[in-house]
Amino acid sequence: MGDHDSEVWSTLTKFMLGLAVFAVVIFVVAGSMAAGNKEAAKKDNAASNDKAIAERIAPVAQVTVAGDKPAAAPTKKSGKDIYSSACFACHGTGAAGAPILGDKAAWSARIGQGTATLYDHAINGFNGMPAKGGRADLSDDAIKSVVDYMVSQSK
Ligand code: HEC
Structure with a gap:
């Protein structure tokens, strides 16, 4: 090289x-x-x-909205809840001539009869009002709490 x-x-x-x-x-x-x-x-x-x-x-x-209380299963249904499920069909619509919730004129005379009569009519029936609104499964106390709710909303 x-x-x-x-x-x-x-x-x-x-x-x-x-x-x-x-x-x-x-x-x-x-x-x-x-x-x-x-x-x-x-x-x-x-x-x-x-x-x-x-x-x-x-x-x-x-999935709850912030600030909401955590949804706990209610131990006892409120009068309002029972009303919605058992009474609204008639008392929310006036069906069968039922006095409508919140209709003060329709309720004043009924409320005037006294609570005991309202309880009795709600529990045992009265004309077009079936006993317990047709819900024999509900206790008398449950019906009373609904009547209290309905009255409180209608006077
Ligand atoms: C099938 C329809 C119907 C359902 C369901 C129903 N109601 Fe009524 N309710 C009536 C009618 C109709 C009247 C009016 C009766 C009358 O004055 O002749 C009435 C009247 C009443 C009155 C007034 C009674 C009075 O002395 O003036 C109360 C209290 C009442 N209902 C409570 C309830 C409750 C509580 C429930 C649910 C548990 C319920 N109703 C469900 C039809 C219904």
């Missing part, structure tokens, strides 16, 4: 070495960038996954 040849080899070797160093640098930089991305992606995923899972497994009952 002549001087020229060795010079070519030396240049070539330097060039190859440079290329190798460059490749290593690229490799390291790319690697660290990829690692950074992966970390960020992992964090993103973890965050959105946690949220999604929390939403998916959230008990339906927890």
Whole structure:
């Protein structure tokens, strides 16, 4: 090999070495960038996954408006509740000539009879008013609480 040849080899070797160093640098930089991305992606995923899972497994009952009291099952139905389920059909609409809840004129004379009579008529029936509104399953006390509610709303 002549001087020229060795010079070519030396240049070539330097060039190859440079290329190798460059490749290593690229490799390291790319690697660290990829690692950074992966970390960020992992964090993103973890965050959105946690949220999604929390939403998916959230008990339906927890979906309450802020400030609401947690919905507790009522131990005893209020007169209003019973009214809605057992009496509204007639007393909310006037069906069968029933005095409508809140109609003061229709209720004043009835209320004037006294509570005992109203209880009696509600529990045992009176003309078009079926005994207990047709709800024999309701206790006398339950009916009384509804009558109290109806009276309180109608005077
Ligand atoms: C099928 C229809 C109907 C249902 C259901 C019904 N009512 Fe009545 N109610 C009537 C009618 C009609 C009258 C009017 C009767 C009359 O004065 O001749 C009446 C009258 C009354 C009166 C007044 C009685 C009086 O002395 O003037 C009360 C109190 C009353 N209802 C309570 C209730 C309660 C409590 C319920 C539910 C548990 C109920 N009603 C469900 C039809 C109904």
